Amino acid sequence: MKKEIIIKFATEQDLERIVEMLTDDVLGSKRECYKKPLPESYVNAFQAITSDPNNELVVACYDNKVIGVQQITFTPYITHQGGWRATIEGVRTSSSERGKGIGCALIRWAIQRAKERGCHLIQLTTDKKREDALRFYERLGFKASHEGLKMHL
Template identity: 45%
Template structure:
């Protein structure tokens, strides 16, 4: 944690990818599935995200250093009377910033952006092993409501 001014939240740029991927890899789960030494697949994914108006990949920057990241996806739908929902994914805060309130600020940003996009529901998933994250999301008003399933392709 630091005494410098609040970090600015802005759209991610391609130059932010090394810092983003490093944060994605900086935990026990990420360490097994991310490859910070080869940014090639991340560059291709970044280009797809940048071209899609329903994707909002953002970073938090403090003192010209990327200290957090989050992806917000807007999903138009037919269910729930044609409501639009948003999905929060890939929330990461640099180890030096944990406990600073940045995670809360990120999620609050995502909720406000979702409102601005006329979303009626904000949802997210969290790995079953991330019990600290579950408490964090519940503290912000999220409720565990579904059982999730994945099929690895």
Template identity: 45%
Template structure:
């Protein structure tokens, strides 16, 4: 197996990241992988990349991007002013799924949160992603909240 590395995403990674986000039933209905990519993706990347409380990460294997996730560090007054780490948009490229890379990514993300001083790490996953629920529970995450969203 080639060496696995983590790094901050670059602008040149956007297309492969969007392709990973689109590579399932839910994502294919939400994302647009047509080239050239929509300007909204580029603007979002710039906003994430310049925000010190955001970290869009890619996992590479032999310099090939094989996974991605986004970390958001959230300051709050609750829990005695605790900093939270929010993990989102976790994806592993299709031909490397089921090989342990997802676990490596989550462990890396939790370590990043720990190093940043977070008191808690949280994530959400769509109700329909039953495999993801089992995966996160196997890694020690507990389902503690009921979440709500509103589309604007």
């Protein structure tokens, strides 16, 4: 029997598990810091995200166990006649649960949420080193239509 994936807005009680998933990753293990208690920076970021009506942090769960996470940011733009767009960030699935449709469920949820919020576009980035992730997003209908640039400060 297939388990049902429940997607819900994250609570502060989910934060430790979220950070644990972020560190359970080749790239994340180099930039994240999972320890108990969590560094205050994660709590501050969580509070900033959840207090902003244009940011949503959601988790995917099986039987109340957090197994996936993503953040969605809704941004108004002057371009596209003042249209809104959604940006998906920080998508992670528990390493023990990969390949079971959790990432797909999260992204489909985000697409539906962007439609509900009246967005004309949904976008995301993935590190060029994440070739599997790029193929995954392309299978879901995303196109590598732009070249993205970043500058670490």
